Amino acid sequence: MVTADITDLTTDDEAPAYRSMPHNEEAEQALLGAILVNNDVLNRVEDFLRGEHFYIPVHGRIYDAIQQVIEKAQIANPITLRALFESDEALAEVGGAGYLARLAASAATIINAAEYAKQIHEHFLRRELIAIGEDMVNEAFEHTVERDAESQIEEAEKQLFDLAETGNNSGDFRSFKEVAIEALGTMEAAYRNEAGMSGTATGLSDLDDQLGGLHRSDLIILAARPGMGKTSIVTNISFDIAKRYRSEVDQSGTASIADGGVVGIFSLEMSSEQLITRVLSEASGVPSDLLRRGNINQKDFEAIVRASQELSRIPLFIDDTPAISIQALRTRARRLKRQHGLSLVIVDYLQLVRPSGRSNNDSRVQEVSEVTQGLKALAKELDLPVIACSQLSRAVEQREDKRPLLSDLRESGSIEQDADIVMFLYREEYYQSRLQPQPKDGENDDSASFRERLEQWQQRMDRIRGITEVIVAKHRHGATGDVKLFFNAATTEYTDLEARYSQDDVPY
Numbered sequence: 001m002v003t004a005d006i007t008d009l010t011t012d013d014e015a016p017a018y019r020s021m022p023h024n025e026e027a028e029q030a031l032l033g034a035i036l037v038n039n040d041v042l043n044r045v046e047d048f049l050r051g052e053h054f055y056i057p058v059h060g061r062i063y064d065a066i067q068q069v070i071e072k073a074q075i076a077n078p079i080t081l082r083a084l085f086e087s088d089e090a091l092a093e094v095g096g097a098g099y100l101a102r103l104a105a106s107a108a109t110i111i112n113a114a115e116y117a118k119q120i121h122e123h124f125l126r127r128e129l130i131a132i133g134e135d136m137v138n139e140a141f142e143h144t145v146e147r148d149a150e151s152q153i154e155e156a157e158k159q160l161f162d163l164a165e166t167g168n169n170s171g172d173f174r175s176f177k178e179v180a181i182e183a184l185g186t187m188e189a190a191y192r193n194e195a196g197m198s199g200t201a202t203g204l205s206d207l208d209d210q211l212g213g214l215h216r217s218d219l220i221i222l223a224a225r226p227g228m229g230k231t232s233i234v235t236n237i238s239f240d241i242a243k244r245y246r247s248e249v250d251q252s253g254t255a256s257i258a259d260g261g262v263v264g265i266f267s268l269e270m271s272s273e274q275l276i277t278r279v280l281s282e283a284s285g286v287p288s289d290l291l292r293r294g295n296i297n298q299k300d301f302e303a304i305v306r307a308s309q310e311l312s313r314i315p316l317f318i319d320d321t322p323a324i325s326i327q328a329l330r331t332r333a334r335r336l337k338r339q340h341g342l343s344l345v346i347v348d349y350l351q352l353v354r355p356s357g358r359s360n361n362d363s364r365v366q367e368v369s370e371v372t373q374g375l376k377a378l379a380k381e382l383d384l385p386v387i388a389c390s391q392l393s394r395a396v397e398q399r400e401d402k403r404p405l406l407s408d409l410r411e412s413g414s415i416e417q418d419a420d421i422v423m424f425l426y427r428e429e430y431y432q433s434r435l436q437p438q439p440k441d442g443e444n445d446d447s448a449s450f451r452e453r454l455e456q457w458q459q460r461m462d463r464i465r466g467i468t469e470v471i472v473a474k475h476r477h478g479a480t481g482d483v484k485l486f487f488n489a490a491t492t493e494y495t496d497l498e499a500r501y502s503q504d505d506v507p508y
Helices: 006-010 025-037 041-045 057-071 078-085 089-093 097-105 110-141 149-165 176-192 205-211 230-243 272-284 288-293 298-311 326-340 364-382 394-398 412-418 428-435 448-464
Strands: 219-224 246-249 255-259 263-267 316-319 344-348 386-391 421-426 467-475 481-488 493-496
Touching: 025 041, 025 057, 025 097, 025 110, 041 057, 041 110, 057 078, 057 089, 078 097, 110 149, 149 326, 205 467, 205 481, 219 230, 219 364, 219 412, 230 263, 230 272, 230 316, 230 344, 230 386, 230 493, 263 272, 263 326, 272 288, 272 298, 272 316, 316 326, 326 364, 344 364, 364 386, 364 412, 428 448, 428 467
Parallel strands: 219 386, 219 421, 263 316, 263 344, 344 386
Antiparallel strands: 246 255, 421 467, 467 481, 481 493
């Protein structure tokens, strides 16, 4: 057995070297000195640099104090800052007010100030990465029921993404010329598009005419009472967009989406199997209730096989995690875009998304507000449309006219405020079917008066059967209005009304 002398582990040659946290004290001093000499330097760096980014704590406090003085339209120099630091023990340790004077006196060239700031920020990011890594290791060793490995991964991804956004000054002012060029490019794309729109087509022509397609960075709320077909229409739209997906590569080798897109669905109400059954029913034409019961013949089975083969090739992704948090939802959407690309996110439905905050004192309005703000932020962050289904309050049922209003949205203040587009689904057939006449006292099934009422009701049902109104109640980019679609309840498929009826027979 070989033994080792313990003294060998403590020799100078083999002692582990101490690694200090990444920082550059000279760069911090040079930047502060440059700002004290010329306050205009602050304008170049304050968009991405904050006091907490400095490694030396007193340097961070000096930087914050400079910002406060300049924001009051005063000059920040060693004299004006002296009063703010007369009782600062940390500043006293490095020389007191005289340290400020030395910073200004030894200031390097102002031209290099932005480079010093970038170095300071770079070292801050590295220190944060080290801290996140240490937290990941420590939390991985701890196992609790509340904090499983998956939630730790999601939290780590969020921390890394938030860190990547720290100092991101992409929100600066942009010239009119720069923005106009982008806008003209969008208009040109709409002009060249056969459908004549700049957004992503939904596959429903009349709806596309009303909305101009689905536009990037938009939060679209689709609200209705239960049974109106919210899930069906977003499933139809998802399937159509994913089915049309086609990419192309330009002369420079850059790939872009020529048509359709990659779709991610967060299905909080239905399982992925239930959702796929609906898509299979639409694609194959076999009624969904027959699919669920397995009551199909050989022809139906062959149609289902062909539809499933087609579905296996389209970029449609489903996450059916129940009660997912808005934080986890955004994390998974970012991951999907990074791995496969992403053109559209659908959330079914937003009242089932949990807020990230853990406070039990938050009202339901505050919770929904956090969710809708998170979805809007996701739309802007990933530069894609987000469609979120929403439930309506029971106030609709208490009115004679059942058509939804903006005030019928649950927690309507936050939803209506954050949404770019709010659409309602209304099927008169749903309500009329519950008003079938019944014989009154003294009448029977053969009574003339009862037969007349029943016939009138049947005629009314024939005129409205399958017709769904899409009520665009809010449209930030265009006009509001109504669109009529045809809904096939057997296959849960939505189509344009004109496609269902001949021109002379359209029932409106």
